[in-house]
Amino acid sequence: MSGTDDSKAAAGDLVPSRRTVLFMGAAAASTVVTIRPALAQTAGSVLNCEIPVPGPHAAGNHIAADGSLVAPGTPGAVPPLARPLRGEEARVLLRGSTPPGVNPQSAQAYANYIRRLQSGMSGFTCYASLQMPR
Numbered sequence: 157m158s159g160t161d162d163s164k165a166a167a168g169d170l171v172p173s174r175r176t177v178l179f180m181g182a183a184a185a186s187t188v189v190t191i192r193p194a195l196a197q198t199a200g201s202v203l204n205c206e207i208p209v210p211g212p213h214a215a216g217n218h219i220a221a222d223g224s225l226v227a228p229g230t231p232g233a234v235p236p237l238a239r240p241l242r243g244e245e246a247r248v249l250l251r252g253s254t255p256p257g258v259n260p261q262s263a264q265a266y267a268n269y270i271r272r273l274q275s276g277m278s279g280f281t282c283y284a285s286l287q288m289p290r
Contacts (some may be wrong), residue, residue, distance in 0.1 A: 203247075206240035207279030209266050223268025234262035240279070246270055247286050 172180075210217055210225055217225040218233035226233045237258070245255040250270060254263040273280045 203242070203244040205243040205282035205285060207243075207246050207270055207273070207282050208240040209237045209269055209279075211278030213278065219262075219265045219269050221265050221268070223265060223270070223272045225269075234259070234265045237266065241266070241270075243282055243286060246283065250286070 210219060214225045215236075216228065218228050218230060218235055220226045220230065220233050228235075241249065241255070241258075245258070248255040249258065249263055249267045252267075254260045258266065270279070270283055273283045
């Protein structure tokens with residue numbers, strides 16, 4: 157067996173042929189090209205997910221300062237948001253800031269409501285996604 161003919165390696169040799177190495181490299185490059193856009197899309201979808209405050213299960217309720225749901229007219233309670241929060245808005249809210257379009261006096265109650273979300277509640281998956289490190 158000559159040293160230049162790598163397609164006829166001895167049975168005990170585990171040296172791949174040039175063709176095999178090139179094929180493996182092409183497959184690896186294809187995988188990288190496929191995964192990167194998926195990761196970017198996932199990060200983008202987290203920022204665009206929605207959290208209704210409160211969720212449909214509690215329509216008509218107001219939100220107390222601690223984030224619990226209370227009847228309208230309860231002292232200190234704030235009215236629900238007119239629209240769901242986007243993921244990026246919720247992230248800003250949870251960090252202690254007030255996103256545009258949210259009443260600053262109500263922001264803490266909304267943040268506390270989001271922190272109280274549990275599995276099965278509308279917006280929980282979005283909230284859980286915001287908690288994951290990137």
